[in-house]
Amino acid sequence: MTTVYLQNGKRTFTLSVRGHCAHDVCVSISALAQALLQYTQDFMEDNAGFRVEAMEYGYGHTLLSVFCEDGALMELYKTGTSAVVTGFELYAHSFPEDVVLVRA
Numbered sequence: 001m002t003t004v005y006l007q008n009g010k011r012t013f014t015l016s017v018r019g020h021c022a023h024d025v026c027v028s029i030s031a032l033a034q035a036l037l038q039y040t041q042d043f044m045e046d047n048a049g050f051r052v053e054a055m056e057y058g059y060g061h062t063l064l065s066v067f068c069e070d071g072a073l074m075e076l077y078k079t080g081t082s083a084v085v086t087g088f089e090l091y092a093h094s095f096p097e098d099v100v101l102v103r104a
Contacts, residue, residue: 001097002029004088007104011074013081014104017062021098029091029099033062036084040064043077050077 002021007014017033020026037057044050044066050073054065068074092101 001100002026003100003102004029004092005102005104006085006088008078011068011071013064013066013074013078015062015064018060020060022095025091025095025098029088030062032084032087032091033057033064036081037062037064039080039084040066040077043080047073047077049073 002017002019002025005014005016005018015033015036017029021029034057037055040052040055044052047068049070050066050068052064052066054063056063066077068077088099088101092099
């Protein structure tokens with residue numbers, strides 16, 4: 001079972017992915033997480049004031065936590081992440097025995 005935890009605050013965004021599940025689903029969840037980490041690194045390089053507080057990727061675990069004082073810039077970031085978040089939602093809906101999505 002893989003648990004995807006998402007928290008969208010006004011100036012924060014947190015993602016935590018933990019666990020393993022069926023191979024094809026697990027690979028897809030990992031690809032979504034890696035795409036989000038790469039997008040975040042690119043966004044941070046292009047936008048002063050955007051801060052990554054935690055970024056980890058390892059076997060069975062991904063953690064991302066970002067903060068931005070500028071609300072408009074944070075909304076721009078979240079717009080860019082929306083396709084990946086939708087991917088997590090679709091996998092949780094399509095494979096409920098493998099993926100649980102928790103929103104806080």
